[in-house]
Amino acid sequence: GAGVSQTPSNKVTEKGKYVELRCDPISGHTALYWYRQSLGQGPEFLIYFQGTGAADDSGLPNDRFFAVRPEGSVSTLKIQRTERGDSAVYLCASSLTRGGGRYNEQFFGPGTRLTVL
Amino acid sequence: SQQGEEDPQALSIQEGENATMNCSYKTSINNLQWYRQNSGRGLVHLILIRSNEREKHSGRLRVTLDTSKKSSSLLITASRAADTASYFCATDGFYNQGGKLIFGQGTELSVKP
Numbered sequence: 001g002a003g004v005s006q007t008p009s010n011k012v013t014e015k016g017k018y019v020e021l022r023c024d025p026i027s028g029h030t031a032l033y034w035y036r037q038s039l040g041q042g043p044e045f046l047i048y049f050q051g052t053g054a055a056d057d058s059g060l061p062n063d064r065f066f067a068v069r070p071e072g073s074v075s076t077l078k079i080q081r082t083e084r085g086d087s088a089v090y091l092c093a094s095s096l097t098r099g100g101g102r103y104n105e106q107f108f109g110p111g112t113r114l115t116v117l
Numbered sequence: 118s119q120q121g122e123e124d125p126q127a128l129s130i131q132e133g134e135n136a137t138m139n140c141s142y143k144t145s146i147n148n149l150q151w152y153r154q155n156s157g158r159g160l161v162h163l164i165l166i167r168s169n170e171r172e173k174h175s176g177r178l179r180v181t182l183d184t185s186k187k188s189s190s191l192l193i194t195a196s197r198a199a200d201t202a203s204y205f206c207a208t209d210g211f212y213n214q215g216g217k218l219i220f221g222q223g224t225e226l227s228v229k230p
Binding site: 031033035040041042043044045048056059089091093095105106107108109110111 | 150152158159160161162165205207216217218219220221222223
């Protein structure tokens with residue numbers, strides 16, 4: 001596809017359950033980012049991949065959150081033992097450049113709205 | 118903590134008027150970007166301005182950057198109802214590894230027809 005895609009678009013789960021959120025970046029983009037956005041707030045950084053490796057996971061709130069990108073393309077964000085406070089829109093973005101340099105335009109997907117009951 | 122802080126938090130104008138939003142940040146940056154978001158979903162990239170640039174234009178958008186004051190402004194001229202959205206500035210800190218973006222809380226713009 002032409003843009004970043006994310007599935008599912010909406011996910012409703014019960015407290016304590018496990019969820020997986022998927023991101024398909026723009027083809028050829030080596031950098032992939034996950035952000036979380038709570039209502040009325042700006043997106044907050046979670047984790048960044050360069051290729052297959054997590055280059056910066058400093059934004060993950062705790063060890064219940066984990067993300068993988070095994071083949072350097074699709075990424076999955078995994079949340080264990082979900083809590084009501086995890087409810088938010090989870091946004092994925094990809095970038096052609098490595099980032100940290102002079103050009104870092106990130107293209108965002110539509111997001112997954114996670115609701116934990 | 119938020120790197121960028123937008124001002125005002127909410128702005129309501131009539132169609133045809135200009136809208137100005139401001140953003141302040143705290144640390145040195147490589148570049149600053151403005152994004153638009155409709156209905157709390159995906160962000161649309163509007164414009165990127167590098168730290169060595171002072172002004173940039175794109176259509177009805179004009180962005181300025183003052184690195185000495187650590188501030189930026191986004192001007193939308195001749196606004197339209199379709200410009201109604203939330204607008205965010207985002208910076209990638211100069212010492213960041215990987216270019217992760219730090220967003221402000223956004224300005225909610227309402228353009229009335």
